[in-house]
Amino acid sequence: MACVLVPAAEALVTTIAAKVxxxxxxxxxxxxxxxxxxxxxxxVKIPFSKKLKWLTNMLWGxxxxxxxxxxxxxxIVPWFPFLTAASDPADTAEMLHEMSTxxxxxxxxxxxxxxxxxxxxSAMEKRAESEASADKxxxx
Amino acid sequence: xxxxxxxxxxxxxxxxxxxxxxKNEMMVGVLCWLYWGSSIMWFVDAVFEYAExxxxxxxPEAADMLNDTFLGLSVVALGMVIWxxxxxxxxxxxxxxxxxxKKEITT
Numbered sequence: 001m002a003c004v005l006v007p008a009a010e011a012l013v014t015t016i017a018a019k020v021x022x023x024x025x026x027x028x029x030x031x032x033x034x035x036x037x038x039x040x041x042x043x044v045k046i047p048f049s050k051k052l053k054w055l056t057n058m059l060w061g062x063x064x065x066x067x068x069x070x071x072x073x074x075x076i077v078p079w080f081p082f083l084t085a086a087s088d089p090a091d092t093a094e095m096l097h098e099m100s101t102x103x104x105x106x107x108x109x110x111x112x113x114x115x116x117x118x119x120x121x122s123a124m125e126k127r128a129e130s131e132a133s134a135d136k137x138x139x140x
Numbered sequence: 141x142x143x144x145x146x147x148x149x150x151x152x153x154x155x156x157x158x159x160x161x162x163k164n165e166m167m168v169g170v171l172c173w174l175y176w177g178s179s180i181m182w183f184v185d186a187v188f189e190y191a192e193x194x195x196x197x198x199x200p201e202a203a204d205m206l207n208d209t210f211l212g213l214s215v216v217a218l219g220m221v222i223w224x225x226x227x228x229x230x231x232x233x234x235x236x237x238x239x240x241x242k243k244e245i246t247t
Contacts (some may be wrong), residue, residue, distance in 0.1 A: 007181065013208025052171075061170075064222065065215050069142065073213050106184045113180060 001075050001085045001095040004066040006103030008111060011059035018056055022049035045125050055114040062110065141205055143182040145212030149219065165232050166184035167223065174219045 025047050032107035070076040075084055153171040160168065190197045200208070231237055 003185070004181070005216060057170075057173035058177040058180070060177070061174035062179075062181040065146070065178035065219060066181050068215060068218055069211060072214070102184060102188050105188070109184055110167045110177065110180050115214075 001091070001098045002070070002083050003098050003103035003106060004063055004070060006099055007059050007107045008063040008067070010107045010111070011056055011063055014052055014059060018049050018052040022047070027050055040098045043127075046121065051118060053123065054117060055111065058110055058114065059107075062106070064139060141200075141208035142212040142215065143179065143186050145209070146175050146179045146182060146215060149216045150179050167227050167230060167232060169221060170223045174222060175216075177217065178219075230238050 067076060068077065073088055076082060081087060085095035150172065153168055153175055157164075157172050158167040186197070228236055231247065
C-alpha cells in the first residue's frame, strides 16, 4: 500500500548524511581514491561518504521503481492525499501496519546488503594495503 | 513475475558493468543500483506474500501473471529512461557538450 515510504524516508536521511560527511571529509582533506587505484603513497581506502552513496543509490533506485508500481496498482495517486488508503481510516490502519512490517523489512534488508558490501570492501582494502606494504618492503 | 524480470535486469546490468569496469563511461552502475534496489524490495514483498498465501503464491492466475509481466517490463523501461536521462545530463564522454558547442559555432 505504502510500504515504499519507509525506504524512501531512509533514502532521504542517508542522502543528507552523505552530503554532510562528504563536506566534512573535504574539510579534513581526506584523499579521494577509488578501489584498485593503489598508487604509491595514496590510500586505497574508499571514503565513507562514497560508501554511504551506495546505500543511498540502492534505496532511491528501489523506491522510485516501487513508487511506479504503486501508481500502477492505483495505491498512489497524483492528487491529495496521494495515498488512496489515507482516505479511509480502516485502510489507513492497514497501510500503517504494512509500512511497519513490509516497509521496515525492506529498509532493513537493503541496509543489511549494504553492510555486507562494506564488509567485503573492508576486507579488499585491507588486502590491498598489505600487498602495497609488502611491495614497498620488497623494493626497499 | 515483476521480481523475476527485475532480477534478470539487475544481473544483466551487473555483468555489463563488470565487463566494462573500471571504465564507467556509460554509467551502467546507475541501472545496477536501480534494479538491485527494486529487486531486494520486491523480494521482501514476495516473502510476505508467500507467508500469507503459501504455495498458492507460485500458481498465479494467467491474467495476474500477464499484468505483472507488463508491470515488470515497464519498470525495466522506466529504469532505462532514468539511466538515459542521467547519462545525458552527466555526459561523461562529453558528447552532448561537443554537439552543442559545434552547433553554436556553425550558427
